[in-house]
Structure formats: C-alpha cells, structure tokens
Amino acid sequence: AQSVTQLDSQVPVFEEAPVExxxxxxxxxxxYLFWYVQYPNQGxxxxxxxxxxxTLVKGINGFEAEFNKSxxxxxxxxxxxxxxxxxxxxxxxxxxWSRGSSNTGKLIFGQGTTLQVKP
Amino acid sequence: ExxxxxxxxxxVTQMGQEVILRCVPISxxxxxxxxxxxxxxxxxxxxSFYNNEISEKSEIFDDQFSVERPxxxxxxxxxxxxxxxxxxxxxCAIQLRTGELFFGEGSRLTVL
Numbered sequence: 473a474q475s476v477t478q479l480d481s482q483v484p485v486f487e488e489a490p491v492e493x494x495x496x497x498x499x500x501x502x503x504y505l506f507w508y509v510q511y512p513n514q515g516x517x518x519x520x521x522x523x524x525x526x527t528l529v530k531g532i533n534g535f536e537a538e539f540n541k542s543x544x545x546x547x548x549x550x551x552x553x554x555x556x557x558x559x560x561x562x563x564x565x566x567x568x569w570s571r572g573s574s575n576t577g578k579l580i581f582g583q584g585t586t587l588q589v590k591p
Numbered sequence: 592e593x594x595x596x597x598x599x600x601x602x603v604t605q606m607g608q609e610v611i612l613r614c615v616p617i618s619x620x621x622x623x624x625x626x627x628x629x630x631x632x633x634x635x636x637x638x639s640f641y642n643n644e645i646s647e648k649s650e651i652f653d654d655q656f657s658v659e660r661p662x663x664x665x666x667x668x669x670x671x672x673x674x675x676x677x678x679x680x681x682x683c684a685i686q687l688r689t690g691e692l693f694f695g696e697g698s699r700l701t702v703l
Contacts (some may be wrong), residue, residue, distance in 0.1 A: 477694055504690055514683060516694040523690050562634060568601065578624060578647060581634040 474499045474565050476582035484588045487555055493548040493565030493585045504564045505546040506579065507537055510560040522546065533557065558589045560569070595695035597683050603701045607672050610700045614666040614683030622686035625658060626669045626694075627651070627679040634682070640666065673702045 479494040497503065507519040520531025529540040537548045546563060564579040596615045604610050614623070623640040638648040638658055644659065658667045670677055680699050684692040 473621050508642055508694075515696040517690050518693070521689075564634075566607050577622065577690070577692075578636050579692055580636065583633045 474503070474567070474580045476558060476563050476565050476580055477584050478561075478563055478582035480585050481583065482588065484590060485553055488552045488588050490551050491549065491553050491557075491587065493561050493563075493587065495546045495548065497544050497546065497563070497565045497566070499544075499565060502568050504568060504577075505537075505539060506566070507531065507546070507548050507576045508562045508564060508581075509533075510562065510584075512559070515553040519548070521527065529568070553587070553589050554588050555591060557587060560584045561587050592686060593684055593685065593693045595683055595693060597681075597695035597698045599698055600696070601699040601701070603703065605671055606702055610670045610673055610677075612668045612681050613628060613699070614664075614668075614695060615664060615694060616631045616666065616683075616685045620685040621658070622688070623658075623666045624684040626682045626684060628682065628697075629676075637668070637681075641699050657670060661698075670700075673700070678702045 473490040473496050477496045485491045505522040507520050510516050519535050520527050520529050520537055522539045530536045535548055535550050537546055539546050562584050563582040566577050566579045625637040626634050627637055628634045636649050638652045639646045640658055643660055650700045655671050655684060660666050676685045678701050680697040683695045687693050
C-alpha cells in the first residue's frame with residue numbers, strides 16, 4: 473500500500489525567504505508524484521507533478537520539486553516566498569496507470585503542511 | 592480548460608437524513624473520483640468510478656455511501672443516513688489526460 477509522509481505540519485517563514493516543504497512516500501511500485509495547494513476555503517489546485525523524465529520539475533507560482541528515487545522523496549521548494557503563498561500544501565502519490573484501463577489513478581495524500589508567510 | 596462544478600456548495604442536514612452531492616464535469620471524462628476532507632485533516636480517497644461503475648473504494652466508503660452517473664453527465668455521491676462524523680468537505684475530481692486530478696471547489700456538509 474502507498475503512503476505519503478509530510479514531515480512538517482506547519483512551516484513559518486518570513487517573506488522573501490526560501491522555503492522547503494518535505495515529502496516522503498512509500499510504494500512497492502513506480503509512482504507519479506504531485507503537489508497540490510489549497511488556499512483558505514478553496515479547492516485543491518495542482519502546483520506541479522512528476523510523471524517521468526527530468527527529476528527536477530517546475531510548477532506554477534515559482535515552485536519546484538525534485539524527485540529522489542533512492543530517498544523516496546519529493547520535496548517542494550521556492551527560493552523566495554510571498555505573503556500570497558500562505559496556504560496548505562499537500563503532497564500526493566499515485567500508481568502509474570494507463571488510460572483505457574480500469575487501473576485507478578487515485579491519489580493518496582499526505583497530511584498537509586501549512587505554510588505561513590510572515591511580513 | 593477543464594471545469595468541475597459541485598453543488599451544493601454548503602449543505603446543513605440533520606443526523607439520519609439522506610444527502611446527495613452533485614458533480615458536473617464540463618467535457619467528457621471517463622474517470623471520476625470522490626474525496627473528503629474533515630476539517631483540518633488530510634484529503635482522503637473515497638471512491639473511483641470508471642466506465643460507469645466503481646473501480647475502487649476505500650474503507651470509508653461503506654454501505655451508507657453510493658455513487659452513480661444517472662444521466663451520463665451528473666456524477667453523484669449519496670449518503671443514505673448521515674452521521675455526525677460525515678461532516679466534511681467533499682471534493683469531486685476528474686482525471687486529465689496529462690495525468691493529474693482536477694478538483695472541484697467542494698461541497699461542505701454539516702451534520703447536526
């Protein structure tokens with residue numbers, strides 16, 4: 473069974489400082505990896521994803537993440553955060569799937585990390 | 592641009608009542624999902640739906656829950672007899688060809 477661990481429940485950081493949100497996963501098969509952001513009272517929005525290819529993936533709003541297979545990690549980083557980045561961030565994993573099959577591509581989410589950007 | 596509309600945005604119900612949450616994806620999709628998020632907790636998988644039938648469900652998705660796509664467009668989640676612990680945000684999602692899930696804005700269910 474898959475699982476996702478987000479090591480930090482809350483990360484306070486000052487505006488314009490760099491940030492890293494940690495994510496580790498466990499799975500017996502190859503996986504796809506995702507980061508989603510949830511702003512207060514809103515739904516989940518995709519930040520970035522790793523499906524294959526380059527292990528460094530870039531997403532929206534200046535975020536990037538690096539897939540490390542040996543460490544089973546997919547940490548999220550941003551070199552300089554803004555007040556508007558304050559939100560809940562969720563790491564998620566799914567089995568590799570193919571369209572046209574009943575093999576579900578469901579996501580398993582981590583507990584979430586609250587990023588609090590202070591002025 | 593994908594779009595998933597969920598109704599109602601907020602529903603308050605009495606314990607033991609039936610609730611139906613609706614999801615309308617714009618454009619054709621084959622894979623649908625329901626997730627829930629209890630306040631302050633993580634997003635939990637409930638059920639996946641492919642080709643008009645359930646393809647996978649979690650332990651949370653017991654006999655009180657059901658899903659259907661009655662008219663080929665709306666995708667509904669029904670809770671037959673709500674319990675206090677069913678209070679949560681319920682998110683519908685579709686799977687995009689690019690691999691990720693696209694989520695609706697959610698329906699907040701409050702059970703009193």
